[in-house]
Amino acid sequence: MAAPTSRTAYAGPRESVPARSAKRFIVGIAAIAALGGALFGYDTGVVSGALPFMESHFGLTSLGEGIITSALLIGAAFGSLAGGRMSDALGRRASLLWAGAVFIGGAVAVALAPTVPFMAVARFVLGLAVGSASVITPLYLSEIAPPHIRGRLVSFNSLMIVSGQLLAYLVNAVLAHWEAWRWMLGLAALPAVALFVGLFFLPDTPRWYISKDRPEDAAAVLRRTLPAEDVGDELARIAHARGLEAEARRGAWQELRTAWVRRLLLVGIGLAVVQQITGVNAVIYFAPKILATTGLGTNASITATIAVGAVSVLATAVGMSLIDRVGRRPLLIGGLAGMAISLALLGASFQLPPSTGVSVLVLGLMVLYMAFMQATLNTGVWLLLAEMFPLRVRGLAMGAAVFVMWLVNFAVALAFPVLLDAVGAGVTFWLFGVMCVLSLLFCKRYAPETKGLALEELEDALRTAARGN
Incomplete structure (x- = not known):
C-alpha cells in the first residue's frame, strides 16, 4: 500500500484557528484525558523499584518475579482488545471512566496484596486498565482535536506516559529508603481518582456522537473546538465518512x-x-x-x-x-x-x-x-x-x-x-x-x-x- 501524500486540511486563512476559549477547552481535555497515559507509564515503571522488596517480603523465586512482572502485560494485552471494542460501543469517555475505576481498584488491591497469587491477579486486573487506556486515550484525543494540532495533542499522551515512568522511578528512589514498596504501588490511585472525577466534566467525541446518530451533540462539541464557520464543514466531512461506512450495513x-x-x-x-x-x-x-x-x-x-x-x-x-x-x-x-x-x-x-x-x-x-x-x-x-x-x-x-x-x-x-x-x-x-x-x-x-x-x-x-x- 503506497502512503497517501499530505495536504492542507483547511483552505482558510491562518486566523481560523480556535479562539482562546476553545484552546482552553482543548487543553483541559488533554490534561484530564492524558492522565490515562500517566497511569500507563507509572504502573509499568513502578514495579522495577518494588520488586526487590517484594522478593524479600514474599520470598519470591525468579519465576515468581516473572509472574508478577508479566501479569500486568498480559492484562494490558486483553485490556487493549476489550478497550477498543468497548470504546466503539459505549463511547470514548464512558470507556475511559471504566478504565479510571479499574485503575483505582487495581492500585489499592496491588498495594494491599497479602499473597503472591493475589498480587498476580491484582496486577492482571490493573493491566486491563493500562491496556484499555493505551487504546482509548489517544483515540479520544485524536477525534476531538482540530487537524492542525492533532499531532501535538495526541503526542501529549506519549509525553504523559514517559512522565509517568519518570515519576515512578523518582518515587521508587525516595521510598526505597524506607522499603515502602506498598506505597510505591498504591500511590497510583491518586492520579486515577483525578482521571475518574475529571472525566465527568468532559464530552464524548464528535465522531462517536455521529456514529450513534447524535448530530446535535456532535455540533455542540465542535462549536467548542472550532470557529463557528468551520463547524458545518467538519460535520459534513464526518457525515460523509459515516455514509460511506454505512453503505453495506x-x-x-x-x-x-x-x-x-x-x-x-x-x-x-x-x-x-x-x-x-x-x-x-x-x-x-x-x-x-x-x-x-x-x-x-x-x-x-x-x-x-x-x-x-x-x-x-x-x-x-x-x-x-x-x-x-x-x-x-x-x-x-x-x-x-x-x-x-x-x-x-x-x-x-x-x-x-x-x-x-x-x-x-x-x-x-x-x-x-x-x-x-x-x-x-x-x-x-x-x-x-x-x-x-x-x-x-x-x-x-x-x-x-x-x-x-x-x-x-x-x-x-x-x-x-x-x-x-x-x-x-x-x-x-x-x-x-x-x-x-x-x-x-x-x-x-x-x-x-x-x-x-x-x-x-x-x-x-x-x-x-x-x-x-
Whole structure:
C-alpha cells in the first residue's frame, strides 16, 4: 500500500484557528484525558523499584518475579482488545471512566496484596486498565482535536506516559529508603481518582456522537473546538465518512474483512510490532541489569535509570514539537536510522573490558538510543494508530493493533534476560539494531503520512491508496 501524500486540511486563512476559549477547552481535555497515559507509564515503571522488596517480603523465586512482572502485560494485552471494542460501543469517555475505576481498584488491591497469587491477579486486573487506556486515550484525543494540532495533542499522551515512568522511578528512589514498596504501588490511585472525577466534566467525541446518530451533540462539541464557520464543514466531512461506512450495513468485525481495511489493519499491526521489537522495553525494564554488566554498582544503576526516564520525557517533548511540522513518515524513518546506529555502537561498547569509563559510555549510548526512540518512533506510532483507521472500526482495529503490541512487549520482556545470559549484551543489542533496519524498510514502504489531514479526508485518502495497490 503506497502512503497517501499530505495536504492542507483547511483552505482558510491562518486566523481560523480556535479562539482562546476553545484552546482552553482543548487543553483541559488533554490534561484530564492524558492522565490515562500517566497511569500507563507509572504502573509499568513502578514495579522495577518494588520488586526487590517484594522478593524479600514474599520470598519470591525468579519465576515468581516473572509472574508478577508479566501479569500486568498480559492484562494490558486483553485490556487493549476489550478497550477498543468497548470504546466503539459505549463511547470514548464512558470507556475511559471504566478504565479510571479499574485503575483505582487495581492500585489499592496491588498495594494491599497479602499473597503472591493475589498480587498476580491484582496486577492482571490493573493491566486491563493500562491496556484499555493505551487504546482509548489517544483515540479520544485524536477525534476531538482540530487537524492542525492533532499531532501535538495526541503526542501529549506519549509525553504523559514517559512522565509517568519518570515519576515512578523518582518515587521508587525516595521510598526505597524506607522499603515502602506498598506505597510505591498504591500511590497510583491518586492520579486515577483525578482521571475518574475529571472525566465527568468532559464530552464524548464528535465522531462517536455521529456514529450513534447524535448530530446535535456532535455540533455542540465542535462549536467548542472550532470557529463557528468551520463547524458545518467538519460535520459534513464526518457525515460523509459515516455514509460511506454505512453503505453495506455490516458489523465492525465484518468490516475488517474488506480488503482495504484489512490492509490498513495489517499495517497498523506491523507498526505496533516495530515499536516493540526495536528494544525500547528491554532498556526500560532492565536498565539496572544492563548497567550492572559493566561493573556499575546498584545505587548508581538506579540513578542511571532516572536519567534514562528524564531524557525520555525531554525527547518526547521534542517529538511533540516536530510531529506536525516534519510529518509522521520522516520522523519514523529518521528515528529508526538513529536508533540502529545507537544500538550498533552500544553492542560494540560491550566488547570492551568492564570499567567506569565503559559504564559511562554504555549509559550515554542508552540515553542516545532512548532519545531517538521517544522523540520519533514512540510518538509517531501511537499517533498513527489513533489516526489511520476508519471510524466504523477505529476502536476495534486500534485495539487489535495494541493487543499485538502488548503481546510482543511481553515476549521481548520474557526473552531479553534469556538472550542476555545466552549470547551477551553486545550481540543482543546488535540483534535489536538489525530489527531497527528491517523496521525502517517496513515504515518506508507502508507507513502512511497523515500530517495536516482531517480524519475523514485521511480516510478517503487511505481508502484510495489501498485500493490502488
